[in-house]
Structure formats: structure tokens, C-alpha cells
Amino acid sequence: MSFRRKTYPEVAESLLNRLLGGVSGEAHPYPPAKAAREPYRHALERPPVDRITAVWGAHNGETYRFAADADYALSADGAELEWRPGGARPDEGTAFEVHYLPRQREMRVNDLYPGSVVRTLMEAVALETAGLYAQMETVYRAGFLDTASGGALDHVVGLLGIRRVRAGRNSGELRFTRARNTAGEITIPAGTRVATADGAIEYETTADLTLVDGQAAAKVAARDLVAANDALGADSLVLMVRPIAGVEAVTNPAATARQERDENDxxxxxxxxxxxxxxxxxxxxxxxxxxxxxxLRAEILEPSPGRVDIQLQGVLDPDHRARLDKAVRSARPAGVQVHIHDGSPPAKITLDLRLTTAPGLLDTELRAVQDSIRKRYADYFAHLPLASDGSLTRLVGLAIGVDGVDDVRITAAHADGADVLDSAQGVLNLASLSTELGEVRIVDPALATALRLVLRYPRSAAIPDQARLSSATEAAIAALNELAAAGNASDDAKRVLDWSRLSRLLPLPHAGWSSATLAQQLAGTAGASAADVAPYTVHWVLTRPNALSQVLDGPTAPGFALATGERLSLAGVVVEVKPKDAP
Structure with missing residues (x-):
């Protein structure tokens, strides 16, 4: 049974309409039982109708007076109420009430002006009736867990055998620490139990706690399960009763103390x-x-009556598998077979993004923008239902929602190297995979990729000119930036930086060496070999804004591909003497 409180204006309108000889409180279900499609129409019981004076009902869970002409209208023949397109509607599954005046009616009284005896008595009755509705609403709400409060809530939870925790019980804060080399959000639900080393005393957390991606530790309130226990010293609560994946340690940084208030609603x-x-x-x-x-994450399937398959993401170690088996056995329906299947490790999702940020942001702010996008994407894939496609619209929306982002475009997406981007359908084709976020490569022209040159020479060799090295490298960077900004597919190979091509740029001061500009190399001049560069050693270090670096330390090192729109900047040129034992 549902209850809708009637306010004073609604009760007063109902009584006034009745005194005028009209129909008050005629109830109609919404939507109509046999309605095919909108706009819905409701036949009135006493047609023809002169006019509808009011329509009251529930809208978004609250009592609401619908507006004539904007939300509803009377049909031309005066027989039906019809809802207007684009107007407010009653909540589905509820009933609304119509007050109207039939064309043929008998007025019982005509002394209804404000201040008259009849009008004053009517308003007094309406006020008292509205007060009764308010009291009935209080009684109604007191019977439900979500709406009861105070003593009424104590009675509701008493049906479950639960009592409010009173002041005087020991409480404190617990600090949960993330395990090393873990990523993504870690949720620690309220009610998580932590015990002393000997297991004699247990505390439970009183609120949910989430360790966001990259957060090493966080604190949450907790209280003793037993009122008669003494307070505990710092670092006494160190044992998790049930381990949580990704949490390495827990402790109470400070001593616990008596709680000075009762448990709130x-x-x-x-x-x-x-x-x-x-x-x-x-x-x-x-x-x-x-x-x-x-x-754990898993997909629960019901292939046939009496059988449930739990398809896990990844493979569990024996101890974790035993705990899962015990938990599933205690929760499974009687007479139903539950089979747990190990899954393949989740596919690593690699995304390439082209980002446009607001002008004037500092480099630190631009890096913070990219970090926020990566955290949002990690959370998205962590909560993506298993074997579900990814939504490009959702991913773009998550990035646009970061302050400082003007536009974003996903240019490529791969799952363990396989292309999964379907721009036409607006999805990542992941329906056959369990996934987790791998690398997010973000190209923002406002934030450059740093290129650093480290050149070492033996004491017996001529010292390279650092200024000339910088000039040659900067000239090549300018040419590469032009290629990347143009974004022509035919130039993809030209944007691949390898050790041989970069090293041939350098003006090295030894006999037999000849340098070549980027244009000359693209025209056919060969790159350098290790023998050409000897006795010098050359290392190139490229660092993207996400702090991931790639080192080109020889001809066999993998090349570095500049993405469309990616910009290089010279981070520095280091010229130093080789250590004595270096080749």
C-alpha cells in the first residue's frame, strides 16, 4: 500500500469544488490500463464537463498540482482529460485525482466568498484535515527502514534483533594501507572487521571507505563489538578478519577511547x-x-535449471579459491549446483587520446588533468561488467568532465594488441573479454614530450660542442613537430624516431664522421651505426607527460612513434666523460 499526503491547498480545493456542485477526488490510474501510447487520455465519469478545476497526484515522489493547459487539458467534447506533450506526468504506477465541474450541476450554497461563514468553516475543516494527513504521513514513514527516524527506527530494526549502539563503547580510527604495485579503486565496506593480533577483540568500521587509484592509505571510523571491553593502545588492531584484495596492512594509529554519543540514524x-x-x-x-x-569480479550464468556457473576473471591461488568455495556454498540455493570456473587473465586496454585543453594552463595543471583522466578510466574499466562492450560516449564524457578539458578524441584502442575501436558504432568491442586498463597515451599539443640527449666520450677523444649538439637537435625537433602536426597518414614512417636516425643528426668531432639533417635522411642518407659513432656513446631519452620514459641506447632499441599532434621539446643535452671501465 502506498500513501500520498494531501496538503491544505488540495483539501481546500476539494471541499470548495464539492460545495460548487462539482466532482472532487475522482481517481484515475497512470498510465491507463489499456492505453497504447502517449498522449494518454482518461474518460471522466460525469461528462460533459464544464472545466477541470485541479489535478493532484504524485510527481517524483512528492505531492504535486499539475498545471492546466501546460500539463493537461480538457478534450473538446468535455468527456476526457488528456495529457499534453512535454508536460509533467504523474509517477508511473500511481493514481492521480481530478476535481472538475460538470455542465449540469446543482450548487448547494452560494455564500463562498473569502470571509463568509461557509468559507471560514470550510477552511477550518480543510486545515484540520490536512493536519491529519501530515500525522498519517509520519506514521506511514515510521514503518520503513529508509524513512523512520529516532524511536520509530529503533522499533523497525528491533524486528531484526538489532539495537542502537549507545554511548560508552570504545571507538577510534583505522588506517588501511594499499599493497604495493596495485592499481584501481579499493572499496572497504562498512562493517569490515579488524582484530587484535590474538583475535580476542574485534572492531568494525562504521562507514564505507574507498582508496582511490594511487592513494596509499586512508582512515575510517570503527568501534568495538563488545561494550564491556577496555580501550586499546595504538597499533593494537592489526589483523583483518577477512582479507580484502589490494589491502596490505591495517592498524589504529591512535589509542581508542569511549564514544561520547549514541549511534545516529x-x-x-x-x-x-x-x-x-x-x-x-x-x-x-x-x-x-x-x-x-x-x-573478485565474476559473471554469474544460469545455463540450465538447477545449475549456476560462476565465471571468474583470472586464476585464483588455492587459499583464495578455498575461501570463495566456502562463501559460495553458504550462499547457494538449496538443490542448486554451483560450478566455479577460472577465467583468462584480463586483457590490457590501451587507449590513444587526442586532448584539447583550456589555454593558459601551467604544465603542472596539464599533468594533473591527464592524471585525472587516467584515474577515471581505470575506475570505469574496473567496474565495467564482464564481457560487456565499452562505450566511447561514456569514455569521452569522463574526460570532458575533468576541469580544463575542452575536447577529446579517442584515436585508437587495443586489447592486448588487437584493435577494438569501432567508431561507427561508438563502442570498444570487448564483449568476449574481461578487461582492465593498461596504458593511456594522451597527446596534448599544450604539453610536449621531452627529448634528452646524453653523450659520453673517452678522455682521449675530442670534446663534442654542446651548443652545436643542441642546435642540431632543436632543428630536428622543429621538423618532427611539423610532421606530427600535419597528421598525414603517409608520414607515419617519418615520425618514427630510432637511435640511428637521431644519432646521424649530431655533429661529432672525429675523423670520418658526417652528420645529416632530418630532411637529408628522409631523402636517402643512411642513419648511424654504433661503429660510426664510436668512440662516443649516445643515449636518447623520451619522456611523455605521464612520466613513462623510453631509452634509445643503440641501433637495436625499439623506435619511438610520435602520435598525430604530439609535440617534442628539448629537455637538455648532457655531455660527460665516460667512466674508466666503460666501453
């Missing part, structure tokens, strides 16, 4: 919901909760 509701979720057995949701509690 929000905390009590949260604890009751966890109890209900944990007490569910024999449902699909219970199986999903059991898998999630182990920090």
Missing part, C-alpha cells in the same frame, strides 16, 4: 542494511555478494 540504517544483505541466502544477489566480498 544513518549509522543504524547502514548496519541494518548490511544485516539484511548478509542474511540473504539462496538468491542470485547472495551469490554476487559472496563473490564481491572476496574482492
Amino acid at each position: 544513518d549509522e543504524l540504517r547502514s548496519r541494518a542494511r548490511r544485516f539484511l544483505a548478509g542474511s540473504a541466502r539462496g538468491t542470485r544477489s547472495a551469490l554476487e555478494a559472496a563473490v564481491a566480498a572476496e574482492g
